[in-house]
Amino acid sequence: MSSNVPQRVRDGATLSACILEALEKRGDDEVMFALLRHRHCDSSNAGWLEGSSDAVDGMEAGITVERVTKRIWCAFVALLERRVFTSSHDHGTLLPVGGAHGTPGDEPGVVDECDVGVYSRETFYACLVESVCLCLGWTFCLFRPDDPPLRLQRLEQRRRPRCKLHSDDIASLLRGALSVDENNASSRELEAVGAGTNPPTRLPVAQIDDSRVAYYMYTSGSTRDPKCVVVSRGNLRAYLLRFILDKDGLAVVDPRCRFFCLSSPFFDPSIGDMLVGLCTPHGVLYTCTQEDLLNGRVAPLLACVQPTHVVSTPAVWSSLTAAGHLLSFLSSSTPPMKVFLGGEHMSQELINTWADKVELYNVYGVTEVTIYQSVWRIFPGTRAEDVKCGPGVGTRIRVQSLDAASDMFLGDRDASESEGGLCQELCEPARADYGEVVLYGDQVCCGYTEDTASSSFGYDPSTGERFFCTGDIGRLVSTGVGGRPELELRGRRDWEMKLNGQRVALEEVEGTVQRALEGLSSQCACFCIQSTSGTPAIGAAVVLTDVVSGELLRDHKDGVSAALEELLALHLPSFMVPRRWLLFANGASLPQTPTGKVSRTQLAVDAVQGQREELGAQPKGKHDGCNWEEDELYRVVQSVWQSMLGVPIRCDTHYIHAGGDSLGALKLSHAVYLRLHAGSHAGIDEHGRLPPPFQPCVLLQHPRFGDYVQALREGWTAAPLNDEPKPASGEAVPVLLPLLPSPQVLSRAETAADFLFREVVAAQGAGIADRLLHHGLVDVNGHNSRTHRCSTPLHVAVASCYSLEQELPTLRVVEVLLQHGARLTAVTPDGVTAAHLASSRSATILQRLLGHDRGVVHCRDIRQQSLLHFAARSGNVEAVRLLHHYGLKVDTRDKWQRTPVHWAVLNGHTAVLEEMALRCASSAITVSTTAIVKAPESNGSSAKRHRFPGNETARFTRLARKKTYLAYETLHEIADRIHPGNDQVKRLCDCLAPSVGEAAAAE
Structure with a gap:
């Protein structure tokens, strides 16, 4: 020292x-x-x-x-x-x-x-x-x-x-x-009393x-x-x-x-x-x-x-x-x-x-x-x-030119040409303005205890002032006549790294990322990490302001990361775009050093740990996040998913986010069963119940495609149907029905963009979605068309609302999509609109959709189910009340001749039944009052013929037999089968049966 x-x-x-x-x-x-x-x-x-x-x-x-x-x-x-x-x-x-x-x-x-x-x-x-x-x-x-x-x-x-x-x-x-x-x-x-004052x-x-x-x-x-x-x-x-x-x-x-x-x-x-x-x-x-x-x-x-x-x-x-x-x-x-x-x-x-x-x-x-x-x-x-650092206060600031410090800063001469090109790509000012920041004055410390010959401390021989070479790169910017020049920092010497033979200032990358993600993130930091091949790579950690659910962000991390890379590709050369991401939901903060700065070392450690965990869980040869072997079973089920959902299926495709719902799960599970059993209905009972492991609950419990295939494989091995041997992994599955061709309507680039956009929407990243749409990087309707029916990002957004806490973030995403032209009339292969899904999820979102396009209130899906059917099936009382306000009737019937009341009884939603009973009672009073006021015509020639309650069951039975193999059940029959001994449900069935054309009491 x-x-x-x-x-x-x-x-x-x-x-x-x-x-x-x-x-x-x-x-x-x-x-x-x-x-x-x-x-x-x-x-x-x-x-x-x-x-x-x-x-x-x-x-x-x-x-x-x-x-x-x-x-x-x-x-x-x-x-x-x-x-x-x-x-x-x-x-x-x-x-x-x-x-x-x-x-x-x-x-x-x-x-x-x-x-x-x-x-x-x-x-x-x-x-x-x-x-x-x-x-x-x-x-x-x-x-x-x-x-x-x-x-x-x-x-x-x-x-x-x-x-x-x-x-x-x-x-x-x-x-x-x-x-x-x-x-x-x-x-x-x-x-103090004795002396008159306190002693000092x-x-x-x-x-x-x-x-x-x-x-x-x-x-x-x-x-x-x-x-x-x-x-x-x-x-x-x-x-x-x-x-x-x-x-x-x-x-x-x-x-x-x-x-x-x-x-x-x-x-x-x-x-x-x-x-x-x-x-x-x-x-x-x-x-x-x-x-x-x-x-x-x-x-x-x-x-x-x-x-x-x-x-x-x-x-x-x-x-x-x-x-x-x-x-x-x-x-x-x-x-x-x-x-x-x-x-x-x-x-x-x-x-x-x-x-x-x-x-x-x-x-x-x-x-x-x-x-x-x-x-x-x-x-x-x-x-x-x-933002600048300002002029020196009590300390004199000088900037030593990079030429004078070339031995410290421009060590690799072979990179000079690449650096020039890099400066042009970044639109940087001339490098002659920049240099190493050197501080002079009485605040310069005594040195390091373990001093070395290459110490950054020294004396100015002309003034006798002590100085310190900081290693920061900056320039002094003039503030006009009489003003002191202000320090503007660019980065640090030791923040530089070499990628693809070109020098990269990590702090410049971080600054560009912050500017590109302005309004999307509250904190951002870049760090250096080694890739799996051992070469250096750039990583970035971002706290996203509009993503409030950490769980959703973890589930859709890959898609959100890919979306951020697409946005940054508009601002950075490809080799400078961060390829390793640590994403945090709003309210989180990046790890800090004991001194209160962002700990880039800890971020790099976390990134490496996450990389190792992913590699440990990923079999050789797999790079799409799939952990399961693509055997014949995998390909058969993939074909069914693609034909039913109308979108390309990856190992990590989420059934709900691809446009599926609980009733569609029954249809898809039924199709998978038939495909694997040569079209035979053996094992399916008269009520349509499938044997394990083909029950819809398995699909809903394992909504990601790879997990679902594995659940089928394990369940089928444990309980084969009628002693039918289940082929081991890798063996052929005896399928007699031809595999349906996979939809090939999108190019490879469109498929990648569509996937990342759906993931962003599913993570409720409204700001990122808005930025992607603003730059024209994605299609707001997910390439949905009359000839290519598939779930749209709007379907995905509505489906991501699982709780009341997620209602507001989902609503923000919905607003963004509607502002950019999302079509409410777009339907999935099953004819389901986003309004159908909203009916089962959130009355607030449903109201926003109907306010945007009231025409969809009367739409029905391929099963002839109305919005009220979806609301009743899910037990959404607020949505039922809203749809009653829009004039939807409780006696609307689907292909199984079931009304929303039937589905409410089937799923045991007593609160929905009570709301419907209240509505029907109110309507009955109104109808009775109208009938009293309106006198019938004398000859009765123009009087309209009305059906009387309780005389329609036989007709509904005939219609159901024509359209489906499921036997028709009245409200009371469903209640006796599903809820035996539940007097409340039976009482509500008595109240509602006349409104749907059935007898008021069980015969």
Whole structure:
């Protein structure tokens, strides 16, 4: 490590002097640090939040706070000092005030040791210890208690902390300080009575030279042992004066500043935030527990404090917005808070959400130059790609040309031509504008503890300033006459990778993905991963804003991923389009590092793990997600599916999403049975019941084609029909009926596009569907035509609504499809419209469809079933009530001569029967009233002949015998067969039988 460290900041004062001056101005009972948490956590010192709003509402009543006043803090210093000296004495190393360190580099082998090791994940405890160390001149280092044991052991051996403090130790010391303060309260009162005033609190501040080491900070983001940065007290003081207090920096000038820290203790901004509580006369640093932060419970804490300043990362702030509902908690009556977000790029959604509600700033900095070095205000309407880092604040920023850094940046000369072509494809500005960002000034740290000859630290011989080469690639953009140039980042040197012989800046790909998916995602990150062949590939993780069901997203991940790739192919060369996707539903957040940044390492690990799991479950030679062998049984059943559903069938085709329904499951299962038994009806009873494993319930339990074939194979092996031997896997199936030809109406490209669009719709991705349709990449009707009947994306959208929670997402997809011209009259091979499916799923969706085209209300499918039949079969009372409003009758009959009432009885939907009975009773009263008012004609010649209730059963029996082999059953016969002993169903049958032309009571 270099020993050339500036002795003092240029104005001559020291960090110790700044601390002492602030403490002298602060009252003994003023709060310096405060820990907020929800009441479920154990807290022994709950109280009112100093500096917050004047009224405590129900939300604030559930929040507790541990307050550390100046007096309590001084008692904590004394107890900690005693603890450290005791620990040093036990280890045979007496620790003097000011620590064991002189100027870095004066004592080789000793300079790398630290006085205090902090092992706490709680920022509040870490800040308390750090503030004491700065006052007494002790050096400190943060260690992650959850580090792998061997790695933690190596890091400890390098720093060799003389005293180790864990969270329990610090909490115990704080309780002791609170107890001391309470015990001394009475004695202070007596002294105040005798002397007329409270005695001043002794301030435990040692005068330490700024050349001494303040702390050691390990950098993040490395899978190996991280580098350790050495920060001097002079570096820290420069950051305090020239960034925290500067009007162009954090501008902590409010005498009653309420500063909320949302940083991990292992992220160096938390140390800078600590200075607000220590080095400002009246400022308060608020923090929360890591448990509340990780579980999205920080929003009410922020609302309770109404902070003036917040420093965090875009990942953390986005997670509070999505999962924590932060917007709903914030008050509009208080001045807007200043929110400083740094460490990574902001998404467009974050900017759109917050730029007009708070003073939003982008901050830029590197650990090696003491936390942050520039600030840029983000105003409403700013686009994410236009966000800059701003001019240097307290630090001079230069951009070293790439030519000068060619040995570091353009290592592969053979790639120069490809790079030029890549720049053209990306429409980039001239590369001459870009270079490596180099930072100069007093905030530049002392170096790394394990320094190497190729260190990025150095001195400018012309000015004597210390500098650090950041490895960031950017340019300085002019702001006009008199304005300082602003830094605009492009990426990093170490984010580059080589694909197909061409250099690719991963951050550029990520920026393009964010822009292309603007409005579709709340978070996006790209990462590098090795493909199965061992070559590098680009992966992407996206949190989709309009997909609310994680289960649906997992089921349709392949199709949604393919759709995203199609959209990105409009913006990126093919070799730069991410091919490995991690998809998250709305409300989720990407994994974070301990410092609050997106953990691309963890994303890559998750992607590799998912890839291994897929390969482990996939037989050799299969690349379409099918896990089962394509034997003769597979091909026979596939032919039946294709002929019945009218769409190409893949191994992962979902029966419901391909346009099937519960009644169609009976028809398809019946067709499969006949195909496998040479057209023989043997084994099918008089009610149409199929033997196992050909029952419709098997299809509904295994709706994906590959799973259904496997269920047939296993069930048929376990229970062969009439001792008929089931061929083993791979043997021929004795089929006498010819296989129906597969539909070949779509090209290969159309089939692929149609598949991915259906998957997007099934996952309820309204925004992605809208974008695909807008760019003309897919057909809104799924290539449905008069000659090619098949389920449409609208069928798929309606079928994806399984619950009330999914109703609104489904409705959004339906709106998109209707806006782009989806036809409600499009039918499946069974004549089923989307309105039929909506009748069985959701009255709200059905109402929207009928509002778009009322003409479909009277449509019937190939089985002559009306919308009311579908609603009654599924037990959808709201849909039944809606269809009654549209004038549909309960006595409408299908090919089996069954009315909606028959299907309601058959499926045991008593609520539907009660609604129908109420409707019929109401209609009967209306008809009776009309008959009384209207007098019959005298001669009766024009009187219409009416059928009387109870005289139609024989006719229905004859009609059923002509159209189907199933025997006709009256309502009472069905009730006696399916629901014997159910008096409620029988009573409802008595009420409804006359309305459908049957006798009022069972004979």
